[in-house]
Amino acid sequence: MASAFAFELGAHRILTKMCGIALIISGIRFDLSSLLLDTTPPVTNSDQLEFTIADLAAALRRRGPDSLGTKKLLLHSSGSEIMSGVEEEFNNCFSAANGRTPCMHFFGATLQLRGVNPVVHPLIDSSKNVLVYNGEIFGGIEIASKENDGEVLMGLLGGCEGCVPNVVSRIKGPWAIIYWQESSRTLWFGRDAFGRRSLLVHWPTVEDSRFLLSSVSPVASNEHSSAENGTTKLGFWEELPCGIYSVSIDAPNGDGSLVGEVKKHEWTNAMLEELIKWERTSVEPKPKELHISRCETVRGQHDMNSLTSDIVPMPSKSGNIQASISVPAEAVLIALRESVLRRSSLHRIFQASMHVEKNLVPVAVLFSGGLDSMIIAALLHDCLDPSYEIDLLNVSFDGQSAPDRISAKAGVSELRRIAPLRKWKLVEINADSSNLTFETKRVLSLINPANTYMDLNIGIALWLAAGGDGWVYEENSKYNDENRQGVRYKSKARIVLVGSGADEQCAGYGRHRTKYRSGSWLRLHEEMKLDMQRIWKRNLGRDDRCIADTGKEARFPFLDEDVIRTLLGIPLWEVTNLDQPSGIGDKKILREVAELLGLHEAATLPKRAIQFGTRIARESNRKNFGSNRAANQASAGSVVIHKQLDTA
Structure with a gap:
């Protein structure tokens, strides 16, 4: 089987993945004029921020990395000097203004996923180039079976002068990068075109003249309190906009202090540019095209057979496949299957032996039992070696009554029907919203700079689900039996597949239906x-930070470059049909994909957001607004968290 071969081939590959990267630059004046940033906020002595290098290191450590590497780069007018040392020593280097040497501090928190030899970041080559890279290379750059992504990237970057944008534009997959190029005295940094890996930035200000990049914000940088009423004042960090940036370090005439000029660079990959523009060639159908789309049955099967030979549509209970599946749906199925394969076949947990560990669960799925997570789970089964179990992580804030718990139980039953030999583990994670003091404080730090109650609700649900600490029940347990016996279980999977991007690309949100009704196809396309x-x-x-904090790596199959390109190449009326009711026309093409996989019950499920499906929104509304009704009147989901939450 092709997928099993790919998995075993990947087992020989040396891989360390980062669960966090960071950089602090001190003692350099920055020229940010090309970015048009406001960098001169008023200074008030009562509003100073206490935030140290140790705080940043602690934020990365709490993600549970196997190692945290640090390097210090001292910058001189004629060159640089790399030093290794403990974090306390780094605090001795701050700014040129007080006579200390300008410097850069690199941090790399490493999560070991596969291979027999660990690779510790930051990476440094013989030319004094420094790299910390948090990402996956799923294509675009060739990686041999025994090579490490970061080391290959380091070699490519070290062999070019000024071609960093060309190299990183080729990468297919999520990434965030910080790279010092010694020969040109240039710092490069950025994140992929869709922002699948977190990278926060603090641009220098008169309050804090340091330049900082980090995968996550330290707690200390969120506890910036106003003297007036003790409310939390956010704004120190912001999400770095997707793209490639550089800082050229130079010593001008005059006082001899170092100046860094910041620039943003264009992508050099034409295909990537097209995906970023997100233009669809076929948006508004002619009446004849719309009629054909709604009435035509399966067509062109002989052209697709060779491509779908490894994708066997599961029959329905009556033994027949529904006859309304379109060729575009088959194309999406192929792209999604390849996407899941890329994200599940090369991830072996760090171990010296090559045999399959008993009860090893390498990959989990954030699982609501809804359409998106059911498709991912079914495709993961198709791609993952049959010897491995699959954890389905489901969180509820209302016990067995939450809609997502109910659909998850039904969903795992359907998965067991189409894949009876696979060991599926539904991990039931039960949370009490009235007893989430620690979780709330921690997640508030993780979602920063996001700052609404909706962000907090989603963040807590994701953080708890990814943690995978719950209960597992025997397959023959009756779900309606409150006395059923389960065992405590914590998922050890370090890869978590997430359904993000499905609703945005396939018109799954209620506002998409509103736009369609008010402005037809063109307004719908613009909203998507x-x-x-x-x-x-x-x-x-936000989602990457919340999941990574549990020691897991989030991967997003629906946001694979080839999946995005496939969906954009399909006429909009083939992707969705919002004239039909919820659960039928919305995300039409994904419902057809589910049918091809034999997921007939899942194919009819309506969209339900995680904050509502888990019922955390209801419980949060009662706690913070007094009732659901009061919360709805206040549009609670978009309300900014101004008051200091009770996290003592």
Whole structure:
């Protein structure tokens, strides 16, 4: 089987993945004019921020890395000097103004996923180039079976002068990067075009002249309190907009102090540029095209057979496959299957032996039992070696009554029907919203700079689900039996597959239906485009930070470059049909994909957001607004958290 071969091939590959990267630059004046930033806020002595290098290191350590590497780069007018040392020693280097040497501090928190030899970041080559890289290379750059992503990237970057944008533009997959190029005295940094890996930035200000990059914000940088009423004042960090940036370090005439000029660079990959623009060639159908789309049955099967030979549509209970599946749905299925394969076949947990560990669960799925997570789970089964179990992580804030718990139980039953030989573990994670003091304080730090109650609710649900600490029941246990016996279980999977991006690309939100009704196909397309172009800021950075904090790596199959390209190449009316009711027309093409996989019950499930499906929104509304009704009147989901929450 092709997928099993790919998995075993990947087992020989040396891989360390970062669960966090960071950089602090001190003693350099920054020229930010090209970015048009406001860098001169008023200074008030009562509003100073106490934030140290140790705080940043602690934020990365709490993610549970196997190692945390640090390097210090001292910057001189004629060159640089790399030093290794403990973090306390780094605090001795701050600014040129007080006579200390300008310097850069690099941090790399390493999560060991596969291979027999650990690779510790930051990486340094013989030319004094320094790299910390938090990402996956799923394509675009060739990686041999025994090579490490970061080391290959380091070699490519070290062999070019000024071609960093060309190299990173080729990468297919999520990434965030910080790279010092010694020969040009240039710092390069950035994140992928869709923002699938978090990277926060603090641009220098008169309050704090340091330049900082980090995968996560330290707690200390969130406890910036106003003298007036003790409320939390956010704004120190912001999400770095997707792209490639550089800081050229130079010593001008005059006082001899170092100056860094910041620039943003264009992507050099034409295909990537097209995906970023997110333009669809076929948006508004002609009446004839719409009629054909709604009435035509399966067509062109002989052209697809060779491509779908490894994807066997599961029959329904009556033994027949529904006859309304389109060729575009088959194309999406192929792209999604390849996406899941890339994200599940090369991830072996660090171990010297090559045999399959008993009860090893390498990959988990954030699982609501809804359409998106059911598709991911079914495809993961198809791609993952049959010897491995699969954890399905489900969180509830209302015991067995939450909608997501109910659909998860039904979903795992359907998965067991189509894949009876696979060991599926539904991990039931039960949370009490009235007893989340520690979780709330921690997640408030993780979602920063996001700051609404909706962000907090989603963040807590994701953090608890990814943690995987719950209960597992025997397959033959009756779900309606409150006396059923379970065992305590904590998922050890270090890879978590997440369904982000499905609703944005396939019109799964209620506002998509509203736009369609008010402005037809063109307004719908513009709203979906807006969603995709802001997903880095509204969703992905926050979600990546919350999941990574549990020692897991989030991977997003629906946001694979080839999946995005496939969906954009399909006429919009084939992707969705919002004239039909919820659960039928919305995300039409994914419902057809589910049918091809034999997931007939899942194919009809309506969209339900995690904060509502888990019922954390209801419980949060009662706690913070007194009732659901009061929360709805206040539009609680978008309300900014101004008051200091009770996290004592």
